[in-house]
Amino acid sequence: MLLIDCPFCGKRTESEFAYGGPALAPRPDPAALTDAEWVDWLTVPPNPLGWVEERWWHARGCGAWLTLRRHTVTHEIAEVRHGR
């Protein structure tokens, strides 16, 4: 169970949060992309053995959507920031 340092609430246990998936690149202008580029943005998030960026929602806290840098092996969290 992670301990997430919410920038607004301080260290809170994972059960206060909802996982919100991998951090995708900013939503592109769909009209400016080819079909392949669109599918790539939408469905191919990175899944490395190591550092990932992902979204967590402080659902049972302040309601902030956070972006975490988390290590998938050690679960170390290097950074927590609001928004993207």
Added chain:
Amino acid sequence: MAGDRLPSRGRIDRSRPLRFRFDGRDYTGFHGDTLASALLANGVRITARSFKYHRARGIIGAGVEEPATLVELEGDAASGNRIATTVPLVEGLSARAVHAWPSARFDLGAVNQLIARLIPAGFYYKTFKWPDWHLFEPAIRRAAGLGAVPPAFDDSYETRHAHADLLIAGAGPAGLMAALVAGRAGARVLLMDEGIEAGGSLLAHKAAIGGRDALDWVAGAVAELAAMPNVTHLQDATAWAYREHNLLMVHERAPRADGLRGRGWRVRARQVLVATGAIERIIGFDGNDRPGVMLASAVQAHLNRWAVRPGRRAVVFTNNDSAYTVAADMAAAGIAVAAIVDSRASVPGTARAQVRGIEVLPGHLVTQTHGARGLRAVSVTAGGRSWRIPCDLLAVSGGWTPSVHLWSQSRSSLRWDDALSAFVPDRPAQAVTAAGAAAGATGLGQALRQGAEAACAALGLPAPEVPQAEDAPYAIEPLWTVPGAGAKAFVDIQNDVTVADLELALREGYGAIEHVKRYTTGGMAMDQGKTGNLTIVGAVAERLGLTPPEIGTTTYRPPYTPVDFGAVAGQQAGPVVLPYRHTPLTAWHKAQGAVMYEAGARWRRPGYYPREGESFQQTVDREARTVRQGVGVYDGAPLGKYLLRGADAGRFLDLVYTRPMSGLRPGQGRYALMLTEDGLIFDDGVCFRLDEGRFLVSTSTGNADAVGQALEKLLQVERLDWDVTITNITGQWGNATLCGPLARDVLRAAGTDIDLSGQAFPFMAIRDGSVAGLRARVARVSFTGELSFEINVRPRDLPALWQAVLEAGAAQGIAPIGSEANHVLRVEKGFLSLGHEVDGTADPYDLGMGWAMAKGPADFIGKRSVLLRRSSDRPRRELVGFRPVDPERQVPEGAPLTPQGRKEATEGFVTACVRSVVEDRWLGLALLMDGRARIGQTAHVRLPEGAVAVTLCEPVFHDPSGERLRS
């Protein structure tokens, strides 16, 4: 015959005899005994039957490593899958062996032994595959049952949350020393140990610390810790899982002083010290599971701690020095030690010196055991010669394996230690250190020093004084299995995995240790392979011509020892796990005799209001007809509602809905779909503009939280610079929704200052005003296809509003409507329902709702993906209506449609089927492959009792033009 109690010594209280029952027979033991030591003292040799082959098994270990004897406790203390060596004996204890039926002595399942060769490794995977698993499952579960599931949760468990500067797992010499150092420095210490008593390995053998009996030192340490307010010391408590960020799960068994069966601790620790000791390994040779074969350390523990002689005439089989102390203790206790069989070519002099007068056989192996109901002799071999040595006890030591389970669960790494022939802790992945035997220490003095150093390092303290203790030498030459070991040489005694199984797995190409583990199930039992995991690794490595570090270990998984479900759940059981939500009218609904359902998102809602003498169907028909012909009212409070405010709220809604909302005028609303970015329908709802900067959005009841989450995510992650504020106001409004052709008359009669004429208050409009003297917001939406007014008031005003509209509508025959009738009405109208037609696979065109996709260049979430999908002409499931050819035939929701109703791949399924009041027959909706093109044709619903023919039609059965809801 075998086994008896020594007249003196041990940590039992001979003045406190205890009566107990095992497998239906009565015995006596002493206070201080475990169930296992008491059984051994009573000469009970067969205490279990094995899981797969139902082989007779006895006590093998002395603590949590015991792989064979699992028991179920009966009576007040009922609990399943307890390890006999860890169950403290109490007066009246009643237990029975888990695997054996009707008892361990006489076991019908033993016939499995006769077909043992028919159950090789991988048997389950090869045999019990779909579609035939159901043929085997009942028999397998009966034959292989590992205990019964407790019948129900009770409330005698609790959860406790705690924080600690230093959590210490293990109160042996290293753990106690660390606790003393940290406690004296004032740190918040949580010390826990799985044993009944503190002391760890010191309880099992004689040792000295600081020049006095080690157990005196233990008693002193425990007393000193008890006096420290900053130290919490738990015994009979196991840290069974090491989770992320130093969260440890601890199972405290039977904290009787508090009247509890168990307590689950969740401890967030700044630093963790793993001082969990080491466990002795088995060696793979044929018959190494025969009752009378024990771990050498277990023999020693039973002699010294419980004063039990597990046999009269013993052989020792070892590959290392530690068993020599055991042999000396055995001889001193009056056990005739016939021989020490040592696989090493030469034995160190320090070891030999301990066992003068006992025959030592270096370079020898035990290859087999003999005896029908327990051990009678062992076969010993050397230099091609083989002979038998009679004995009733074989003490085996395959060397010591540091208990790195917790360490590894923390994701910290291991390294191979050649001198120990074992994996030891290497680099920590969290704030964790290891000390003592768990860290590879082999001497007592070393363990004490490591414990003290670990505490100092964790807390930044100066080096303390550490009492002196001896560091006895320890040497080992690995021996995993003896040559010729096969189908009766067990490497996982609990799961009945043999050397032959390992070899079969290797022959069939499973060379990776994780694959070997899964294929053979070795190490996957409740004991987590404590005595045999490394033996498996070593044996596999040997057969592949590799070294153990090249093979690696399997993943150590929680729980370390069995954990009561109750200790995980705590008080979070039964109705408090997920509490229900109630509307302000719940009491009224119940008083009317409504049958209450969950209506999504844990809302309790009336399903229907049966009247005297009515059947279910009659009630639903009456309620639905009331709405179609007169007027009904329902409690719509659970409907999800969000308020969006801010200068950018309009364009934000344009982005999330399939139709633009920014162009709405105040007081006007629009129905639209909300899609996921991959172009599938996520929700549908109505959005009203209240004034220039405020919008009110409604969502499906069950989806309200998910919609809120998605809106917030989009806003905070993608559009943080936009001026939008989203507020969930579901609970801030109650509503009574009048529906039916007479709804306007009732609302007028209830008294309102809102102009209700169709011109002034058209469909999809919203008005603020007063209704029945209450401040209200009235919306003209319809979920039934009839003229409707959704009257929203403050929740506290809802009961008054409800009464007012019921009285106002009495003349028109108004009646309350439940969700069952609502379901009929929405199906007749072809309205979507979350979880029925909206199942996460459909896009707007699939449901015939292409009209809800805004045309033009404007972008919205999901649009690109819908268009991309539409550019392919692969057939898709599409929404259709259907009428069973037999109008009285109901088909169940979810039933598959297949070509001609044959046993073929499904081409769709029934999403809803109701008895229609407008057509007076059964009809429904379905998602069907290429369904739109098949309207007018016949399709077939496949049911167990046969195919049901249905005629496909447009998915709307009532007022297709929508005149009634607009009236």
